[in-house]
Amino acid sequence: MSATAISTDVYTQVQQFYARQMHALDACRFDEYAATFTEDGEFSHTPGRPAAHTRDGIARELRAFHEERFATEPVQRRHWFNMIHLIEAPDGSLRSTFYVLVVTSRPGERQPEIAPSCVVHDVLIRADGGLLNRSRRVEHDYLP
Secondary structure (H helix, E strand, C coil), rough: CCCCCCHHHHHHHHHHHHHHHHHHCCCCHHHHHHCEEEEEEEEECCCCCCCEEEEHHHHHHHHHHHHHCCCCCEEEEEEEEEEEEEEEECCEEEEEEEEEEEECCCCCCCCCCCEEEEEEEEEEECCCCEEEEEEEEEEEECCC
């Protein structure tokens, strides 16, 4: 795959896509988040958990993950994306690699938890004038 210059318009479109996507995830609007994937999309986010497939499967997986991890604990999570590197593939898809920090805040606790630190690999496609995730693979930095 040869690297081609990505226009500032495309780069900005990707950043706006990620902003909308993460606002939905951080607000626990899992169906809305899952709708940012293709119907047959794949989402692999946590070591030891199998990848989720399809929009329904992704939303179901996120609800289960949050219920298992946080139960009824009131938390606010924020996903911070940075250092987005884009490559346009020969098939017209965009290969996106970027860094993520997840910040978890709890009521009454001034100091948030900052973990995990990750690298994310996305395949984005253009659809109906916008973008959709075909796949997302999250690699956690604490793993070898």
